[in-house]
Amino acid sequence: MRVLPVGEDALLVEVSTGDEAQALHAELLRRRAEGSLPAGEIVPAARTVLLDGVTEPGRLAAELAALRLPPVPARAAETVEIPVRYDGPDLADVAAHWGVPVREVARVHAAAEFRVAFCGFAPGFGYLTGLPSHYDVPRRPTPRTAVPAGSVALAGPYTGVYPRSSPGGWRLIGTTDLTLWDPARVPAALLSPGTRVRFVPVPATGRAA
Amino acid sequence: MTDRALAVVRAGALTTVQDRGRPGHAHLGVPRSGALDGPAAALANRLVGNAPDAAVLETTLDGCSVRPRSTVTMAVTGAPCPVTVDGRPAAWGAPVRVRAGSVLEAGAVVRGVRSYVAVSGGIAVEPVLGSRSTDLLSGLGPAPLTAGAVLPLGPPREGHAGVDVAPQPAPPAELVLRVTTGPRDDWFTPEAVRLFTSRTYHVSPASNRIGLRTAGPALERVRRGELPSEGMVLGAVQVPPDGTPVVFLADHPTTGGYPVIAVVHRADLPAAAQAPPGTPVRFVAVRRRRGPGACGSRRLRT
Structure with a gap:
């Protein structure tokens, strides 16, 4: 684990794997909740956790450098189920990358248990991990100018669900009717870092229950 | 009402x-x-x-x-x-x-x-x-x-602030931004870090509430490839592939994949918001204040 100072009052804690980043994030949240870690923002990402708005960054850095990471708590958060119609325009592409028949994509994807590693790109957009690494797929060579809200998509090791229509280069495998992001709702984001997620297939013509 | x-x-x-x-x-x-x-x-x-x-x-x-x-x-x-x-x-x-x-x-x-x-x-x-x-x-x-x-409009508060006029800093003719280097200055050549903190850049017309874009000497990397997305702070100086620094302002994305060469001091950002396109910009490296147990061993080049 490396602790890099960022400006006057932030630290970037770098680890070597996504799993370690998730474990570190959970541990830092626990410390903040118990009052031993004053930080304005705790922002997990692929291999790092950013602590922004910390008092005494020097002292905290020394403390973190000595931190031994406990494993990610097994069932800290409840599992969010996302009903999906596996009807995305890139299903055949993804099947080709995976080397499986098209109908297998839904089965493989829905069998995995996902975890929100981090959020970014847009409010409420979660980067979900959980597929074995041989299912990684590259982004589309040319991004789409508009991806519809609710699109379930893959890129690299991640699955994401577009909270609203936006440009995007991920490969679209399905659609959900759930509202991922609603600032008037509490909580606004259906998915936040650490949330466990399962995708539940629903018939392409049906509606989510 | x-x-x-x-x-x-x-x-x-x-x-x-x-x-x-x-x-x-x-x-x-x-x-x-x-x-x-x-x-x-x-x-x-x-x-x-x-x-x-x-x-x-x-x-x-x-x-x-x-x-x-x-x-x-x-x-x-x-x-x-x-x-x-x-x-x-x-x-x-x-x-x-x-x-x-x-x-x-x-x-x-x-x-x-x-x-x-x-x-x-x-x-x-x-x-x-x-x-x-x-x-x-x-x-x-x-x-x-x-x-x-x-x-x-909301309801006005009772009473008055009792302020008639107040002095305000004039927008600067030259923008001097104090920076602490890192967290990803090691992605750049020592020469790039030297150029960044010694040469004059200019505010680009492409600047907006997301970032103050600059034009000036391109900063060369020593490391190729992509940085996995990581959290970004206000004032982060991100360097996209074209090599010219962008200072993140209030509407900046929360994560990003381009390396951050330095971070601008919070107190200098209001001046950055008032620098019109063409304003000369200098980034001045300031040593990070160190307390007991301070982290990192990186040295600033001056």
């Missing part, structure tokens, strides 16, 4: 509602947003007797004009500009009484970029995640002003 409202007569190039933003949601991908020149916005509020977190209007280069539906106190701060009420000159940087139905105009800036227009009672649009700020990156908060739009 239906006349507690402000009608937009001329929206200007880009006028948004801003308060102190919505920090604390970066982990959900929500930018902090908020007035780019925080001290100017706070002063405008103080001049009209508002709390410092009341929402004001932030204009861009050519001001705006508005018509309150009830008599209010208004103040224009930030980038200096001519102020008129119904065409008659009024004070900049001071409280101005504006009668119901009169039009206050903040004109094109004389210097700087962003003027702040405060109204007694504050702009009272519905808050989103605790803030009324317009976030131009993710579209949260009210849309930028358009002519004919009507904005609700």
